[in-house]
Amino acid sequence: MVEVDLDTGHVTPLRHIAVDDCGRVLNPMIVEGQQHGGAAQGIAQALWEQVVYDAEGTLLSATLADYAMPSAADLCSFEVANTETPTPLNPLGVKGIGESATVGSTPAVQNAVVDALSHLGVRHLDLPCTPQRVWRAIRDAESGTLADPWREPPPVFATLPVRGAAPAPEAEGADI
Amino acid sequence: MAGSLIGTQVRRVEDRLRGASTYVGNLQVDGLLQLAFVRSPLAHATITRIDAGAALAAPGVVSVYTAHDLRIPRHHTFVRVNDTCLRPPLAEGKVRFAGDAVAVVVAETVAAAADAVELVDIDYEPLPAVTDPEAALADGAPLQFEELGSNLAAGARDPDDVDPLAGADVVVRARMENQRVAVVPMEGNAITVVPGGEDDEHQLTVHVSTQMPHLLRNDAARLFELDPQRLRVVSPHVGGGFGGKAGLAPEHSVAIAAARVLDRPVSWVETRSENMTAMHGRAQIHYAELGLRHDGTMVGLRIRVVGDSDAYAGFGGALAMGPTRVMAQGVYRVPALSFAAAAALTNTAPVGAFRGAGRPEAAAMLERIMDMGAMALEIDPAEIRRRNFIRPDQFPFTTEVGTSYDSGDYALALDEALRLGGYDELRAEQARRREAGERRVLGIGLCSYVEITGGGGGGEFGAVTVHADGTATARVGTSAHGQGHATSFAMLVADSLGIDVGSVHFVQSDTAVIPTGGGTGGSRSLQLGGNAVRAAADEVLERARELAASLLEADVDDIVAADGRVGVGGVPGRSFG
Structure with missing residues (x-):
């Protein structure tokens, strides 16, 4: 849940509830720690962090002063819980938790920001939902000039090899 | 499972402050030289001239190398996507992003290396750049x-x-x-390469901040045509990876090449500015x-x-x-x-x-x-x-x-x-x-998701050894860098063998003592490493129970492990510690 200031576009995370399922839980404290850290990184992607290059290829977000990594003060307290559905695929019945909260948190927060503005007609905002982007969307919505979130994809897709026609790169099976 | 440790909040054994951390940057090695990279300020350019004369003359500078000097084969990091685009660890002919390494300075101190970077004179002919995919x-x-x-x-x-x-x-x-x-891990990349003598077991020992020591060893051995068994890779304390410390990075191969050419130990500890482009x-x-x-x-x-x-x-x-x-x-x-x-x-x-x-x-x-x-x-x-x-x-x-x-x-x-x-x-x-027309509005967002964890599948190395003093050692091929495996895996062993968590020594991340390992990434460690360690502990326990049953002339089904002893359940006098 977020609060959006319609005058400034500033987004404040108010509550964050994560219910993850990593199968059987070995140590709840360590699971909770992974959920907290993952949520912090995922929320950061939703609202703040962004690597930015200029047209010449100079990195503009080259320091931690420019790259808006949050601190605990920027975040709300996290409410984390677990359901336990053991996997039949290993004897302990455990599943991974290291990345889970990162996966779930970014879209939840992005969706919350769009949801906050849905009554104005806003249907999409790109990541990260910075004050500038949010403020522009509010202004465009209030002046009836919201952009269509769709445009046709680049022509490259039509000319790609059909899957299976060429050897797949190793990255298709990357596990990290 | 009455009395089981599993599912309980055991405090992390890693978090005791003892001043004994072993981050690569803390490592003290006699005669250690420091590396600093000369990086391109331009995103796309042809290199027309490199003059290292002034840098070489600066105090404390041992050497300055370019691609031409070290001749390291072009290579990928972690996963190959397109062999035409393999990266030369030091740029050959042109640079392709702002931060691309062009030369490396080797000096007696970090400060001398950093100062000499400013003295390497490189001429570039700018090319048009594209940053939008x-x-x-x-x-x-x-x-x-x-x-x-x-x-x-x-x-x-x-x-x-x-x-x-x-x-x-x-x-x-x-x-x-x-x-x-x-990625912004708390600790950036870091590597120290220590050459060994011809008669040493290890030709090179590499201390490196990585998620996957065995992968790095194998990739480095292949690149430099070394026997992997004579290349030791140790991943000591690592301050976070988040996916950014997998595989052999260009700076790693440069450090290994420089140590070999000089036959001296070298170290590179990334700056935060470098890490922002790593x-x-x-x-x-x-x-x-x-x-x-x-x-x-x-x-x-x-x-x-x-x-x-x-x-x-x-x-x-x-x-x-x-x-x-x-x-x-x-x-x-x-x-x-x-x-x-x-x-x-x-x-x-x-x-x-x-x-x-x-x-x-x-x-x-x-x-x-x-x-x-x-x-x-x-x-x-x-x-x-x-x-x-x-x-x-x-x-x-x-x-x-x-x-x-x-x-x-x-x-x-x-x-x-x-x-x-x-x-x-x-x-x-x-x-x-x-x-009410309030200007501070609420948004409620949902996300339902599923993900693959341990998606690479396969197996993992896990071994448990019990010692005469009642402690045990768990060895595993995963490579924790903040996740708390020393605690989690000790819990699995302690729970199986009926000993304290504090009696379990945890060993990981050293190719000299862990024969194989997939490291830590992709949320794989507990599923693969944890199950491997648990299976090893259970196997040790099974052998102990059989042995105890034979010595005590008891039925193996009556033998239990508890409080550091193996013996007939409920009969205190009939057990071994």
Whole structure:
């Protein structure tokens, strides 16, 4: 849940509830720690962090002063819980938790920001939902000039090899 | 399991402050030399001249090397995407991103190396640059590798014979940016390479901040044509990885080459500024189209993704073709799915993995387009998800792209989150603020997701040894760098053998004492490493019980392990410690 200031576009995370399922839980404290850290990184992607290059290829977000990594003060307290559905695929019945909260948190927060503005007609905002982007969307919505979130994809897709026609790169099976 | 440790909040054994941390930067080695890289300020340029004369004359400088001096074969980091685009660890002829390493200074101190970097004089002839992956794929874009003929590093699409949107009552569409983020581990990259003598067991010992020591050893051995058994890689305390410390980075191969040429130990500890260009993640653009019936059920999805594959076909760009595609269907019943992905070369810093590596991108795309569908049909976002979830009775479930899901109850998790949040009250407060015309409005966002953990499968090394003093040693091929494995894996051993968590020594991340290992990444460690360690502990216990049964002339089924002793259950006198 977020609060959006319609005058400034500033987004404040108010509550964050994560219910993850990593199968059987070995140590709840360590699971909770992974959920907290993952949520912090995922929320950061939703609202703040962004690597930015200029047209010449100079990195503009080259320091931690420019790259808006949050601190605990920027975040709300996290409410984390677990359901336990053991996997039949290993004897302990455990599943991974290291990345889970990162996966779930970014879209939840992005969706919350769009949801906050849905009554104005806003249907999409790109990541990260910075004050500038949010403020522009509010202004465009209030002046009836919201952009269509769709445009046709680049022509490259039509000319790609059909899957299976060429050897797949190793990255298709990357596990990290 | 009465009295079991499993499921209890054991405090982390790693967090005791003893001043005994072993981060690479803390390592003291006699005669250690320091490396500093001379990096390109330009994103794309031809190198016309390199003059290291002034740097070589500076105090404390031992040497300055360029690609021509070290002649390290071009190589990839972690995963190969396109062999035409392998990266020279020091630039050859041209630079392809701002931060590309051109030369390396070797000096007696960090300060001397850093000062001498400023004295290396390099002339560049600027070339047009492209940093936007879509612009890089357009006709006439500046090429990273002329011999490739385009900036397409890799790509694949499904055949056109199925229209996944056919029969939909409503189609929602969006172009979505999943922005490039920096990995930003608390500790940056770091490596210290110590050459051994000809008669030493190890020709080279590499202390390196990595998630996967065995992978780094094997890749380095292959690159330098060394016997992997004579190359020891140790990953000491590591201050976070998040996907950014996997495989042999260019700076690693330069450090190894410099140590070999000089036959002296060398070290490189990355600066924060360098780390900001060392590894980025995400960096995808999604073209997502979702077809729905009026009742909110899904008809099909068409997904087209552009991944940013940086200047040297970094594997991050190709994750779109792998994990993003594999997870494109998420938690839903999607009758038809068409997927295409293109990885584009740009004049930007390396793109690899960041916490989730392609899977969060899929979830973001799918959960966003799902909400757009809910808005178009005026169905509550929780309700449209429920109408499309794979049901518990459908597991094991195989998706349209062939991914097999073992188990799950997505409605259970969503309903629990809504209950904890007080969803109806939140919606009422949102409506109240809107009706009151307040300028601070509420937004409630949902995401239901599933992901692959330990997706590489395979096995993992785990071993448990019991010592005469009643302690045990657990060895494992995973490589914790903050996750708490020393605690978790000790719990598994202690629980099996009936000893204290504090009596379990934990050994990892050293190729000299761990024969094989997949390291830590992809949320794999407990599933693979934890199960391996547990199986080893259980096997040790089984042998102990058989031995005790034989010595005590008892039935093996009556032998139990508790409080550090093995013996007949309930008979204190009949046991061994």
